[in-house]
Each structure stands twice: as C-alpha cells, then as structure tokens.
Amino acid sequence: MWTTNLHQHNDFDILTTELHHGKAQCSNPLPIVLEANKVMEELNRTLRTPCNNVKERRSRRRYSRAMRSCVEPTYLGYTPGHQTVLRIPNKRTPKTREVTNQVDPAQVALLVKKQWHLSYVTPLYQFRHTMVKTYSKELSAFIASEKQHGLAIEIGRELGLKANISVVNGLAEMERDAETVFIQILSKPMFAVKDDVPNVVWSGLLTCVNGDLDYLQSLPPEFVSLPLLCTSGSESLTVLVKSWFKKTFDCCFGPLGINATNLQWLAALWTVCHPTRNIQYLKLSWELPTQPPMDVTYRVDPECAWKLWDSVRQENTTEDCISIEEVTNFIRGLQTNFFRHFSLDLAAGSLRTVSTALGSAHHSGKIQIASPDFIITALQLLTECALLKMPI
Amino acid sequence: MLSMDDSTKFILKRLIRRIPLQMLQKTLSKWTYLREDLDSLDFKQSKYIFTECLLSLFEEKGTTVKRITELEMIYVIENPNQGMWHGFQLSDAEEDAPTVDLIQFKEQFKAHLIELNSHVSIKIKKHTDEAIWIRIAWGSNFTNPNHLKPTYAVHHLQTPYVFVNGLSLKHKPLLFQALVLATRYGSMKDAHLSGRKLTAIRDLLMRQYQQMFPTKHPRPLQEKNPVPTNPKIEKEQAVNTENRMQVACEAFGDGKLPELQKAVYQLETKFRDDSNKTLKSREEPFRGVVEFSSTNLLESLRHAVSSGIAATPVSALLPAITQKRRNRFIITDK
Structure with missing residues (x-):
C-alpha cells in the first residue's frame, strides 16, 4: 500500500530540510547564492536591452556555439541574448521528418493540438528518469490520499484516478538537455468493463529543449533541470501534481506568460514556415486601452x-x-500599414494573441501547437522563457 | 383530456429554460392565453418545480405548439438583444408602397411565403412601437417546421428597413422574395450592418440617435503647435483636449452612441509603408482583414480619438461606420 510519505532515502530528508533552510534566507537552493544579487542586476540590465550583441552572434549557425563563445562576467548575464538569434526550421529538410524520426510519432501526437498552460519549474532534486514507474505509483497514491483529506478533486471520478509518468525520448536537442517527462492522469469508470480504454483527464509535460548550456553545466549533478511545464486538464489536478513534485523533488513552480516580444518571435517563426507548410493565415490581436477597451485583430x-x-x-x-531586428521590422511593417489606413497606433496597445494554422499563443501563457513541424522550435523558445523567468 | 406530444413538451421546456426566473412572471402575465390561470401559479418555487407545474397545467389545457410560439414571441420582443441581428435595405419602391398597411402586409406576406414553401409556420405580431414582428419556423417536404430554430424578422411599415435574426442561407431567398412582394418594393439587399443589439442596429440604420454635423468652418487643429513654453500651458492643453473632443464627436456622434460590437474591414489595398521599398513597389494588394471589437465600439473609437490614441485627422475609414451606416467594408485603392 502506498502512502504519501515517499522519501525512501534518509539523506534525502536531511538535504531537503537544509535546502528549505537555505531558501528561507535568500530563496535560492542553487549553488550560486553569493552571485545571486549580482546576477539579478546583470539579468535586469540585459533584459532591458534584448538586442545586445546581435551583430557578433548572428553569423553563428548553431545556437549552442553562439552561447559557448560568449564568456561574460556572469554566466547568466547574457541569457536574454539568446533570443537575438534563433535557429529556424531548415527549409530543405522539413522538421516533420526530423521530429518523427527522433521521437515516437504516437508520443508526438499526444503533444500536438492540445491547449497547454505554461509554468516554469526550478531544477528537480534527485529526479531519476529510470524511476518513472515508481514515481507513477507514488503520484497515484498521493492523489488518492489528498482526495481523502478532502482536497478539491472532481466528484464522481475520484475512485479511478491513476497517474502514468513516462519519458519521451528524442525531444531533447543537446546532450545536456534532460529527456522530456510526460505525465498522464487516467480515469477509469467505476464499473469498467475489462477492455474499456481509460479516459485521459489530465496531461502534463516537463521539458527542456536546447536549454542554456552554461546554466545546465553549472547545476550540481543531483539536480535535473526541466524548466518548462505544460499542463492541460483541470486546475485542481494541476495543483495536486505540482504539490507532489514540490515535496518530492524540492522544486518551485510559477506562472509563465508569453510577453509581446516572444509573441512576435512566434509570429515570425510561423511565417518563416510558410513556404514549406501553408500557414493559411497570420492573425495578431492587440488590446487598446480605450474606454471601453477595444480589441483589434489583424x-x-x-x-x-x-x-x-x-x-x-x-x-x-x-x-x-533570424534576428530580433528582422522580427521587429516585420511587426513594425504590419503596424505601419495598419496606421496608414486607420490612423491608430497599435503600439499604444499590447499584443495579446498570435495565431496561424500551425498554432496559437496567448500572452497569459497558453499555447497550442497544431503541427508537429513546429514543436521543437516552440519548445526551445519556451524553454528559454522559462529559464529567464526562474528566480535565481 | 387532451395531451401534449413529446416534441411540444420539449419546445416548452427549452423556452422556459431560456427565460430567467425573475422575468418569468412578467412574461407569462403578458400572455392572454394564461390570464385566468396566472393566480394558480406559485412564482416563489424553484425553477425546476415551477417548470413541472407549468407543464402539467399546459398538459391539462392541451396547449399546442402554436400557443407556445406566442409565448416565445412575447419574450423575444421584450428581450430582442440576443443572437445576431442583420440589417437589410429595401429599394426600388413601387408607387403603392407607402400605402401598405398591416392587414395587407400580413395577408400578402403569408400568401407569398406559403406559395414558395408550403411547410412553414408563420406568426406575425405588431409591437407597440409600430414594428411588425415576424416569426418563421421552416420545414421541408420531409420535416415538420423546426420551432427550435426560428427566424425572426422585424420591419417598420413605411420604412425601407428589415432586421433579421437566425436566417440560414437556404431560406434567405424565400424570405427576401416574400418581403419584397408584401412591401411592394423592387429588391432587397444586405445593409452590411450587424450586431447583437437590435435597438442599436435599428437606431444606426434609421439614424435615430444624436449626431453632430461638422461645423461649416472647422477650426484648425492644434496638432502642429510648438511645445508651449508660457505659463498658460494648462489652458492650451485644455483647448487641445476640447478640439480632440469635438473632432471625435463629429466623427462618431454626440452623447450616447448605438452599441455596436464589431466592425470588419477587408483590406485589398497596396502596402503603405514608405520605408519598405520592396513591398511599396509591389503591384498586388497587401491582403488582410482587420476587425475592431468592443462592448461598445463607437464609444471606444470616440475615446481613442479624444484621448489621442488615434492620430488626427481621423482616418476616413472609421467614421464611415456612422456615415455609411454599416460595419462591414471592403477597402480597395481608387
């Protein structure tokens, strides 16, 4: 019988308490405590100027090489600079083939066409990909026991909830990237017939695609960084899964929005795909601060x-x-054309959603990826956002 | 004892579910059919129990579908701001068009529509504000009239306007033909004006709201003034604000504006950005669709101009909504 007390190793408990102690002082479980303030300052400064060092880096073909070449005072200081250069799908070899070559197509199918809610996750302490079977059982037991404590969970289904954690091999791009972890919560009807297929009521994805190499290298070996969490399903189950991860792997979660710059990036990245895969439309929505507020969709x-x-x-x-300047010019071109027609400055408002037939993204941190072509690129961008958002 | 069939019961249940509890009493009391039984009903009960009571009462009385549609019309006429209303305009009036009266219209409309499609259920009711309300449930050779998806049309006699809700493409020509013949007009076309509020669409199309016409000699705009350096800055700014306000009111109207939710512009124009030479020299248009939406679009646009979010002079495309009385446009280069 499984209980919620899951810590199997003694040293785990001790370490957790130590870490919590550390957190109480400077909210930082990682070994960069002393640098923290300096890093934050640097980070803030670079965040304000996202175009830094574009010229030097644009010529570099590989993302990773571009990173390694930048030896700057603090290794996190240049993080925002990544967004100045992004790899785009190669036109000659469409990503579709690549993704399904690397990853099981059945698993890819589970990732597309869902509306994902995004969160960032701090590194997981002593997470082992080889133990996902055990984790599945522990998470199932945790959900069942939480339910008995009277915590909110959907009525009528509580008896048959079963968690299933698996590893999606092949989504990771770099050697240092941890393999993606996929979580499903299945519900079995109370009077199930033998061959009934269980109903998926919740899915989650913990991933790291092309994560910042220096950041990943700086982690102590007992930490696994899967900075991006995508969830799809009832909010009450999201809360339960998060709290199980929190207590088991001593990590923190936070909401991850997609800011205007990243929405613009997505708009450009989708448009780039057009010659190989018809995007059918490019739709951008702004909200203007009029009274009452007005939405403009182009x-x-x-x-x-x-x-x-x-x-x-x-x-x-x-x-x-592609560079950030190109992305900015692209959006500015659209806005100027709009202004010449309507004398309304869209820059006075804020970009809320971006969508094409390949997917859609909302500034509140919701994304839907409709085509497998685009998965790697989108997850890479979101991994970056998650790493940037993470408290250090 | 008479009894209702299942489909009638279903239609009634659906209708009662649509009407909010606090409005039930008011709606039912307007229904002459129920006048004598009204006292026997207890409006303090929960809606579920109330519906059951009402069902058994109707069962006793042997209420027919036609009766229930009466109740539906009472509710819809009182609460017209539901669904999407589309404005249409009649043109080419015949000589006797202004003489058409209610009885004549009723007879003619029913006769013409039944001639086109014999499987329709039509109900016509005159509202206090001179508007004629028409409810049509459509059927075919193989199906009974569908009372769950009726079409509503509102026509003001002696005006060339018709407002329609819930009309499918299939039935459009039939309704148009019957309306044209009954009103003694030559043709009917889309006014390209639509919205959720019937009153707003009607006010805009029939120009029944407060408008402000441009003054003969518009005052020069203060846009290009140098930055004020004198102590009267505040006064200058007040003048500026006043000017903006006036421009905004001239463009969109004064006072309370009709509540439109949307305006759609289909752009078939060339790309307009002087800094982009490649696209500017391109012959083909830069195609796109721009949609403005708000809970009260005209109010939002007026605020955009008066607050400076929109640059002055105001683009001619935006005031076109009130000037041309439509909210769907196709824009091409001259």
Whole structure:
C-alpha cells in the first residue's frame, strides 16, 4: 500500500530540510547564492536591452556555439541574448521528418493540438528518469490520499484516478538537455468493463529543449533541470501534481506568460514556415486601452505575410538564423500599414494573441501547437522563457 | 383530456429554460392565453418545480405548439438583444408602397411565403412601437417546421428597413422574395450592418440617435503647435483636449452612441509603408482583414480619438461606420 510519505532515502530528508533552510534566507537552493544579487542586476540590465550583441552572434549557425563563445562576467548575464538569434526550421529538410524520426510519432501526437498552460519549474532534486514507474505509483497514491483529506478533486471520478509518468525520448536537442517527462492522469469508470480504454483527464509535460548550456553545466549533478511545464486538464489536478513534485523533488513552480516580444518571435517563426507548410493565415490581436477597451485583430493573408517577411530579411544573414531586428521590422511593417489606413497606433496597445494554422499563443501563457513541424522550435523558445523567468 | 406530444413538451421546456426566473412572471402575465390561470401559479418555487407545474397545467389545457410560439414571441420582443441581428435595405419602391398597411402586409406576406414553401409556420405580431414582428419556423417536404430554430424578422411599415435574426442561407431567398412582394418594393439587399443589439442596429440604420454635423468652418487643429513654453500651458492643453473632443464627436456622434460590437474591414489595398521599398513597389494588394471589437465600439473609437490614441485627422475609414451606416467594408485603392 502506498502512502504519501515517499522519501525512501534518509539523506534525502536531511538535504531537503537544509535546502528549505537555505531558501528561507535568500530563496535560492542553487549553488550560486553569493552571485545571486549580482546576477539579478546583470539579468535586469540585459533584459532591458534584448538586442545586445546581435551583430557578433548572428553569423553563428548553431545556437549552442553562439552561447559557448560568449564568456561574460556572469554566466547568466547574457541569457536574454539568446533570443537575438534563433535557429529556424531548415527549409530543405522539413522538421516533420526530423521530429518523427527522433521521437515516437504516437508520443508526438499526444503533444500536438492540445491547449497547454505554461509554468516554469526550478531544477528537480534527485529526479531519476529510470524511476518513472515508481514515481507513477507514488503520484497515484498521493492523489488518492489528498482526495481523502478532502482536497478539491472532481466528484464522481475520484475512485479511478491513476497517474502514468513516462519519458519521451528524442525531444531533447543537446546532450545536456534532460529527456522530456510526460505525465498522464487516467480515469477509469467505476464499473469498467475489462477492455474499456481509460479516459485521459489530465496531461502534463516537463521539458527542456536546447536549454542554456552554461546554466545546465553549472547545476550540481543531483539536480535535473526541466524548466518548462505544460499542463492541460483541470486546475485542481494541476495543483495536486505540482504539490507532489514540490515535496518530492524540492522544486518551485510559477506562472509563465508569453510577453509581446516572444509573441512576435512566434509570429515570425510561423511565417518563416510558410513556404514549406501553408500557414493559411497570420492573425495578431492587440488590446487598446480605450474606454471601453477595444480589441483589434489583424488577419493577414499568408502569401502577403510571407512577402513582408521576405522584404525585411537582412542580406547578410545566414540561411537558418533570424534576428530580433528582422522580427521587429516585420511587426513594425504590419503596424505601419495598419496606421496608414486607420490612423491608430497599435503600439499604444499590447499584443495579446498570435495565431496561424500551425498554432496559437496567448500572452497569459497558453499555447497550442497544431503541427508537429513546429514543436521543437516552440519548445526551445519556451524553454528559454522559462529559464529567464526562474528566480535565481 | 387532451395531451401534449413529446416534441411540444420539449419546445416548452427549452423556452422556459431560456427565460430567467425573475422575468418569468412578467412574461407569462403578458400572455392572454394564461390570464385566468396566472393566480394558480406559485412564482416563489424553484425553477425546476415551477417548470413541472407549468407543464402539467399546459398538459391539462392541451396547449399546442402554436400557443407556445406566442409565448416565445412575447419574450423575444421584450428581450430582442440576443443572437445576431442583420440589417437589410429595401429599394426600388413601387408607387403603392407607402400605402401598405398591416392587414395587407400580413395577408400578402403569408400568401407569398406559403406559395414558395408550403411547410412553414408563420406568426406575425405588431409591437407597440409600430414594428411588425415576424416569426418563421421552416420545414421541408420531409420535416415538420423546426420551432427550435426560428427566424425572426422585424420591419417598420413605411420604412425601407428589415432586421433579421437566425436566417440560414437556404431560406434567405424565400424570405427576401416574400418581403419584397408584401412591401411592394423592387429588391432587397444586405445593409452590411450587424450586431447583437437590435435597438442599436435599428437606431444606426434609421439614424435615430444624436449626431453632430461638422461645423461649416472647422477650426484648425492644434496638432502642429510648438511645445508651449508660457505659463498658460494648462489652458492650451485644455483647448487641445476640447478640439480632440469635438473632432471625435463629429466623427462618431454626440452623447450616447448605438452599441455596436464589431466592425470588419477587408483590406485589398497596396502596402503603405514608405520605408519598405520592396513591398511599396509591389503591384498586388497587401491582403488582410482587420476587425475592431468592443462592448461598445463607437464609444471606444470616440475615446481613442479624444484621448489621442488615434492620430488626427481621423482616418476616413472609421467614421464611415456612422456615415455609411454599416460595419462591414471592403477597402480597395481608387
């Protein structure tokens, strides 16, 4: 019989308490305690100027190499700089083939077309990919016992909830990236017939795609960093799963929104895919601070969006890199064309959603990826956002 | 004892569920059919029990579908701001068009529509504000009229306007033909104006709201003034604000504005950004659809102009909503 007291190793308990002690002082379980303030300052400074060092880095083909070459005073200081160069899907070898080559297509199918809510996660202490079977049982037991404490859980289904944690091999891009962990909570009807397929009531994804190499290297070996959590399902189950992870792996969760800059990135990255995969439309929505508030939605013809993108591409860029300047010029072009028609400055409002046939993203931290082509690129961008958002 | 069939019961249950509890008493009391039984009903009960009581009462009385549609019309006429209303305009009036009266219209409309499709259920009711309300449930050779998805049309006699709710493309030509013939007009076309509030659509299309016409000699705008350096800055700014306010009111109207939810512009124009030479020289248009939405769009736009979010002079495309009385446009280069 499983109980909620899951700590099997004695040293685990001791370490956890120590870590909590450390947190109470400076909210930092990681070994960069002394640098923390300095790093935060640096981070803030670089956050304000996201275009730093574009010129030097644009020429680099590989994302990872670009990172390694930047030896700066603090190894976290340049993190925002990553967003100045992003790898885009190679036009000649579409990502579809690549993703399904690396990852089981059945597993990819579980990831697409769902509306995911995003959170960031601090590194997991003593998480082992080989123990997912054990974790599944522990999480199931935890959910069952929490239910008995009277915590909110959907009525009528509580008897048959079963957690299933598995590893999705192949989503990780770099050697240092931890393999993605997929969580499903299945509900079995009370009077199930033998062959009844259990109903999936909740899914979650803990992932790290192309995470900051220096950051990952700086982690002590007992920590596993899977900074991005995507959840889909009832909020009460999300709370339970998060609290189990918190107590088992001593990590913290926080909401992860997608800011205007990253929405613009997504708009550009989707538009880039158009020649290989029809995006059907590019739709951007702004909210303007009028009274009452007004939403402006601009739905651009895919061919025209692509032509605009093509015109803002800089000549000296390498094939598979796009820069933040190009992204900004692209969006500014759309806004200027809009202004010339309506004399309304969209920059006075805030960008709320971006969508194409390949997916949609909302500033509150909701994303839907409709096509497997785009999974790696989107998860890479979101991994970056999660790492940036994480309290250090 | 008469009894209701299951579909009638279902229609009644659906209707009662639609009407909020606090409005039930008021709605039922307007229904002459129930006048004598009204005292026997207890409105303090829960809605579920109340519905059951009402069902058994109707069962006793042998209420027919036609009776229930009466109740539905009473409710819809009182609460018209539901669903999507579309404005239509009649044109090419014949000589005798202004003489059409209610009885004539009723007879003509029913006769013409039944001639086009014999499987329809039509109900016509005149409201106090001179509007004629028409409810149509459509059927076919193989199906009975569907009372769950009726079409509503509202027409003001002696005006060329019709407002329609819940009309499918299939039935559009039939309704149009019957309306054109009954009103003695030549044709009917889409006014490209739609919204959730019937009153707003009606006020805008029939120009029944407070408008402000541009003054003959508009005052020059204060836009290009140099930055004020004198101590009267505040006064200057007040003048500025006043000017903006006036421009906003001239563009969208004064006082309370009709509540529109949306305006849609289909852009078929060339790309307009001087800094982008490549696209500017392109011959083909830069296609896109722009949609503005708000709980009260005209109010939002007026605020955008008066607060400075929108630059002055105001783009001609936005005031076109009130000037052309429509909220769907296709924009092309001249």
